[in-house]
Amino acid sequence: MHKIYFMWKVFFIIICIFFCENIYSQSINNNADYIRGFPNKFRTSYDVKNYDISLDFDFNSKSIKGVCKVFFKLLGDLDTLQIDLYENMTIDSIVVDNQLLDYFRYRGAVSILHAFRKSSDNLNLITIYYHGEPHVAIKPPWDGGFVWSKDKEGNPFIGVSVEGVGASLWYPCKDLLSDKPDSVKLRALLPSDLMLVSNGQLREVVLMDNNKTLYNWFVGYPIVNYNVTFYIGKYVHLKDSMQTVDNNWLSLNYYVLNYNKDKAIKHFNQTKKVINSYEHYFGEYPFLRDGFALVESPYAGMEHQSAIAYGNSYKDGYDGYDYSQIGLKEDYIILHEAAHEWWGNSLSMDDLSDMWINEALATYSECLYVELNYGHEMYNRYVNAKRSYMLNDKPSFSAKYFNQMGSFDMYYKGALMFHTIRNVLQNDSLFFNALKQILIGYKYKNISTEVFIKEFNLLTKYDFTDIFYEFLGHTERPLLSYKCVNKKQNVSCRLNWVSDNPNFVMPIEIESKGTRIRLDVKNTRNMFVIKDTEASEIKFLKENLFYFKK
Ligand SMILES: [Zn+2]
Numbered sequence: 207m208h209k210i211y212f213m214w215k216v217f218f219i220i221i222c223i224f225f226c227e228n229i230y231s232q233s234i235n236n237n238a239d240y241i242r243g244f245p246n247k248f249r250t251s252y253d254v255k256n257y258d259i260s261l262d263f264d265f266n267s268k269s270i271k272g273v274c275k276v277f278f279k280l281l282g283d284l285d286t287l288q289i290d291l292y293e294n295m296t297i298d299s300i301v302v303d304n305q306l307l308d309y310f311r312y313r314g315a316v317s318i319l320h321a322f323r324k325s326s327d328n329l330n331l332i333t334i335y336y337h338g339e340p341h342v343a344i345k346p347p348w349d350g351g352f353v354w355s356k357d358k359e360g361n362p363f364i365g366v367s368v369e370g371v372g373a374s375l376w377y378p379c380k381d382l383l384s385d386k387p388d389s390v391k392l393r394a395l396l397p398s399d400l401m402l403v404s405n406g407q408l409r410e411v412v413l414m415d416n417n418k419t420l421y422n423w424f425v426g427y428p429i430v431n432y433n434v435t436f437y438i439g440k441y442v443h444l445k446d447s448m449q450t451v452d453n454n455w456l457s458l459n460y461y462v463l464n465y466n467k468d469k470a471i472k473h474f475n476q477t478k479k480v481i482n483s484y485e486h487y488f489g490e491y492p493f494l495r496d497g498f499a500l501v502e503s504p505y506a507g508m509e510h511q512s513a514i515a516y517g518n519s520y521k522d523g524y525d526g527y528d529y530s531q532i533g534l535k536e537d538y539i540i541l542h543e544a545a546h547e548w549w550g551n552s553l554s555m556d557d558l559s560d561m562w563i564n565e566a567l568a569t570y571s572e573c574l575y576v577e578l579n580y581g582h583e584m585y586n587r588y589v590n591a592k593r594s595y596m597l598n599d600k601p602s603f604s605a606k607y608f609n610q611m612g613s614f615d616m617y618y619k620g621a622l623m624f625h626t627i628r629n630v631l632q633n634d635s636l637f638f639n640a641l642k643q644i645l646i647g648y649k650y651k652n653i654s655t656e657v658f659i660k661e662f663n664l665l666t667k668y669d670f671t672d673i674f675y676e677f678l679g680h681t682e683r684p685l686l687s688y689k690c691v692n693k694k695q696n697v698s699c700r701l702n703w704v705s706d707n708p709n710f711v712m713p714i715e716i717e718s719k720g721t722r723i724r725l726d727v728k729n730t731r732n733m734f735v736i737k738d739t740e741a742s743e744i745k746f747l748k749e750n751l752f753y754f755k756k
Contacts (some may be wrong), residue, residue: 208335208387209705215465217688219702220253226509234468236621237313237349238313238314238733239581239608239609239610240607240608240609241312241313241314241315242314242372242374242381243387243557243607243608243609243610244277244292244607244608244611245382245384245607246288247380247586248286248287248288248317249279249282249288249380249385250314250396251280251282251284251287251343252278252279252280252281252284252287252322252330252380252385252709253273253278253279253280253281253385254276254277254278254380254385254387254741255277255278255279255329255389256275256276256277256329256387256389256390256391257274257275257277257377257379257387257390257391257434257436258274258275258390258391259272259274259275259278259377259390259391259392259393259694260272260274260392260393260394261392261393261394261436262394262395262740263364263394263396263438265354265362265364267339268339268352268354268488269337269338269339269340270337270338270339270340270376271336271337272335272336272337272376272377272701273333273334273335273336274331274332274333274334274336274377274378274379275331275332275333276289276331276332276334276378276379276380277329277330278329278330278331278332278380279327279330280322280323280324280330280331281324282324282664283321283323283324283618284322285319285321285322286317286318286319286321286719287317287318287320287322287332287724288315288316288317288318288378288380289315289316289318289332289334289379289380290314290315290316290372290379290381291312291316291336291374291378291379292340292341292374292375292376292378292619293311293313294338294339294340295336295337295338295340295342296336296337296338297309297311297316297334297335297336297378297693298335298336298337299334299335300316300318300332300333300334300335300683301332301333301334301335302330302331302333303321304333305422307319307320307332307444310322313357314372314374314381316334316378318332321341323742326359331540332361334378334613336378338535340352340366340375340376341375342354343367343370343505346367346421346504346505346506347367347369347505347506347507347508348367349371350367350368350369350370350371350372350375351367351368351371351375352364352365352366352376353365353366353367353503353504353505355504357439357440357463357465358465359440359465360482361399361400361437361439361440361620362400362438363376363440363463363496363504364386364437364438364439364440365435365436365437365438365502365503365504365505366435366436366516366529367434367435367505367508367510367515368432368435369502369508370558370609370611372431372432372609373431373432373434374431376578377434378421378557379431380431381390381431381705382430382431382654383430383432383554383556383557383558383652384556386428386429386430386431386554386650386651386652387428387429388427388428389424389425389426389427389428389429390405390406390424390425390429390434391422391423391424391502392404392405392423392425392436392520393420393421393422393423394420394421394423394436395414395418395419395421396418396419396438397417397418398413398417398418398419399440400438400439400440401438401439401440401441401461402421402423402437402438402439403422403423403436403437403438403439403461403499404421404425404434404435404436404437404513404726405425405429405433405434405435405496405510405512405513406421406423406424406425406426406512406513406749407423407424407425407426407495407496407497408421408422408423408428409422409423409424410437412420412754420520423436424707425496425511425512426496427492427493427495427496427512427552427650428650428651428721429511429552430550430551430555430652433509433510433511434510435508435510435513435515437501437502437513437515439461439502439505440463440464441461441464441501441502442461442462442463442464442467443457443459443460443461443464443565444460444461444470444471444474445457445459445460446458446459446460446474446478447456448450448478448481448482448681449483450481450490450491450494451482451485451486451489451490452489452490454490454494456481456491456494456497456498457497457498457501457649458474458477458478458497458498459497459498459499460474460499460500460501461499461500461501461502463502463713466502466520469520470502470520473520473537473631473642474500474540476536476540477498477540477544477577479498479579480536480540480541480544480575481498481544483574483575483578483579484544484545484547484571484574484575484756485590486578486640487571487574487578487641487642488548488571488641488642488645489548489645491554492547492548492551492552492649492650493511493512493551494549496511496512497512498501498512498514498544498547499513499514500511500515500516501510501515501516502516502517502600503515503517504517505517505627506518506519506525507542507543508540508543508547509547509550509551509568511547511551514539514540514544514546514547515540515543516540516543518537518538518539518540520537521537522536522537523535523536523537523538524538524539530576530588530591531591532584532587532588532591532593534576534588536575541572542568542569542572543568543573544569545567545568545569545572545575546564546568548567548571548645549563549564549567549571549645550563550564550565550568551637552645552649552650553644553645553649553651553652553653553696554647554651554652554653555652555653555654556652556653556654556657557606557654558604558608558609558610558611559607559608559612559655560603560653560654560655560658561604561611561616562602562603562612562616562620562655562678563653563655563658565617565620566602566616566617566619566620566621566623566624566678567624567641568617569592569618569620569621570590570620570621570624570625572621573585573588573589573621573625575652575665576588577690581739586749586750588646589621589622589625590622590749592617592618592621592622593618594617595617595618596615596618597613597614597615597685598681598683599613599615599681600612600613600681601613601678601680601681602615602616602619602620602677602678602679603655603675603679609730612678614679615678615710616678619677619678619683620677620678622677622683623674623677623678625674625750626673626677626712626750627670627673629715629747629750630668630712630713631666631668633666634728636665636666636667637666637678639665640661640662640665640666640688643661643665644658644661644662644665647661648739655674658672659674660683671751672707672709672710672711673712674705676705676706676707676712680705680706680707682706684703684704684710684712685703685704685705686701686702686703686704686714686727686746687700687701687702687703687704688701688702688746690736691741692740692741692742693735695737695738696731696735696736696737696738697718697735697736697740697741697744698714698734698736699733699734699735699736699744700731700732700733701714701724701725701727701731701732701734702727702728702729702730702731702732703727703728703729704729705729705731708729708730709729710728710729711726711727711729711730712727713725713726714727714728714746714747715747715750716736716744716745716746716747717744717745718739718743718744718745719739719743722747723736
């Protein structure tokens, strides 16, 4: 490319990025997050079909050297195409059709200058050669990054987890959650005493010279970028299988450190019951060809598609702690992360601001597991125990396209919200059908907050919009304020919701002398007269709804 033209293009694109930032990121401190999150035309004009990643590791310098082939379909002609890669990673070259391309970098964006022309149905290919020391996680999986650790016998035990921080931390990609590649290949060369585990199917293991082994993995389904991962360790592979709800055979694969083999065989027995339970509500396990896997990881856990990170030390609950608070013995990591195969991995968030869909429904799935296996009373206790984990620190929804995560309340308040919604609807078949139909309609696709709520309302034939926003769009949860007094042979109850939305309406149920009565409570004070009873006979069904205040 001519040098003056190149300089002009760089100037134009930087101006564009700055201009967009001024418009969209006035309240955002970190404009790198905006550049990561915003679907500008340099990213939306192409659709990624496949990533083909080859890696070489240097354990001593904690660095990687990689080649990433990006296969994509152009949606229109494009002269600048944006790929994302963290600034600390060095790009050695970018090649199209044996031609070295010009590019420039601004924050995490790599703008590739080339006349990409939409001519046929053929896929385009960009090959990116890169190397560097990827960011190391301080507290994985919550802050994201690489973990270079050793197992207790001193062998390398390595992994990566990047939800939120983004996959471009370690491989060049279009780091937008809304563009899932249809498949991913990942291969790496390792010392032969170690094993590399990744998502999907192990297609090839090739013994090479110098005591090295090449591992070749393939993911045969759409996969969201942050779910692509690898694990390196001295693993043994335990194989099992189970029949799915649709009578297919699902392979179960457990990759565990060699000295934990006996513990794992016993402990992972519970997996089938967990998968069976989720299939009961949500339909067949969505990644049948790739199988289901738990992979021992040097961090607590993460829902990596068909290769779930397992770091819960083969203990009950969460690292031996009764996280359920009701004495449930199940391994919390298996229970929670397996639910993400439906909520998060098959149906995926469109943007980080939609992450509540993954977490609220994975957490609510745990509750459904408890209901199916231990009954409704235990379900009520399990879901209501989640109240104690709420922070009420900020909304669970976050700003769209700014790569920002909402409050951790999306887990607990989110699950309690679905519990409340189910009790407001009072029609379990409609409620469960709505969840299942959304999973079917968005299988392997992405869904936004707005579309999820719209679909849920249509399927349940009830407008829950205000309830979703009141619970998750605000810091506080709605509180029910109430006072009931005797008035001759009747009872007069003053009821109102204390909520951020002045028009908030949500029905509640009370019980009087064994009869259930439904009352439409608003944000403003309403008086309800309950006939032929006494105040002491009025029972508020607190376990069915979310929060109460006298
Ligand atoms: Zn989760």
